[in-house]
Amino acid sequence: MISLIEENYKKIENNENYIEFLRIYELLKKTPIDLFLLESYVNKILSKHFILIGKLKKKPKNFGFGMSVLFLGTDGTGKTTLVRALDEKLNLKTKQLYLGTANEYWILNFIKKLNNFQSKNIFLNKLHYIFFTGICFPIELGIRTFLANINGKFKVILIDRFPGYPFLNSNLLINKIYSFILPKPDLIVFLKGDALEISRRKVELNKEKTIQNMIKFEKLAKFLSNDKYISIDTTKKSIEESIFIVKTKIFSIKKIYNILGKIDIE
Numbered sequence: 001m002i003s004l005i006e007e008n009y010k011k012i013e014n015n016e017n018y019i020e021f022l023r024i025y026e027l028l029k030k031t032p033i034d035l036f037l038l039e040s041y042v043n044k045i046l047s048k049h050f051i052l053i054g055k056l057k058k059k060p061k062n063f064g065f066g067m068s069v070l071f072l073g074t075d076g077t078g079k080t081t082l083v084r085a086l087d088e089k090l091n092l093k094t095k096q097l098y099l100g101t102a103n104e105y106w107i108l109n110f111i112k113k114l115n116n117f118q119s120k121n122i123f124l125n126k127l128h129y130i131f132f133t134g135i136c137f138p139i140e141l142g143i144r145t146f147l148a149n150i151n152g153k154f155k156v157i158l159i160d161r162f163p164g165y166p167f168l169n170s171n172l173l174i175n176k177i178y179s180f181i182l183p184k185p186d187l188i189v190f191l192k193g194d195a196l197e198i199s200r201r202k203v204e205l206n207k208e209k210t211i212q213n214m215i216k217f218e219k220l221a222k223f224l225s226n227d228k229y230i231s232i233d234t235t236k237k238s239i240e241e242s243i244f245i246v247k248t249k250i251f252s253i254k255k256i257y258n259i260l261g262k263i264d265i266e
Contacts, residue, residue, distance in 0.1 A: 044049060065266030068097075068157035068183050072164075072221050074213030076202035078234045078242075082191070083160045085243055092252070095152030099141055099182070100161035107143050111136045134174060137163070142181040156250065159185060164220040186253055188228075190221040190247055193235030 106112035166178035221229040
């Protein structure tokens with residue numbers, strides 16, 4: 001970051017962001033670094049750049065949909081709460097993408113009805129499971145992802161939930177189908193916590209089930225990220241602390257700084 005500022009020092013001297021660049025430069029030379037101040041200065045610059053990028057007639061080829069953050073964790077860990085808070089406080093243009101099965105998010109009503117289908121006939125239930133997981137649900141998720149792609153251009157995509165079974169079972173065909181349809185996140189945030197406290201938040205989950213779910217979602221986080229995910233204990237960290245951890249990581253993604261160095265502001 002210091003080298004980037006030094007290389008562009010003369011270019012930005014007459015720029016409206018000059019003061020923020022100078023503050024960052026001076027701050028980075030100090031030890032220890034005040035992370036809250038650094039975040040504040042960087043946010044001011046990047047917010048202006050992202051707004052201007054969206055207004056450019058000729059958009060940079062290296063920017064657009066593709067910068068996404070996935071939030072994983074069992075029910076009760078605060079995924080939706082954190083996504084909504086980041087949507088308000090990230091200081092960048094964002095788009096939420098929900099990939100779960102809650103009733104209010106379905107786009108195709110007939111697939112929503114199929115999701116709630118239950119039969120006393122074991123054979124019908126097995127047939128339904130194969131048809132739904134292999135065809136219907138991928139179609140629904142594909143549409144949601146496509147719409148997020150179109151409507152979320154030049155935005156950071158915040159993904160709430162992710163189907164884990166296609167990646168954790170041994171069915172290669174199902175794995176290939178979902179791998180093709182679903183977005184590939186740049187950052188994965190695994191939310192965890194004390195199992196007893198989480199089970200109290202969600203009365204339908206007991207402690208044992210909560211532990212099982214956390215193990216499953218951590219395994220998924222490792223698989224999707226090649227073991228490069230970040231983990232937050234939401235029973236120990238406040239929502240403000242969790243936001244800061246995720247924001248700091250987002251601003252460390254290389255795509256952000258490639259844009260920062262390539263866009264000129266007049």
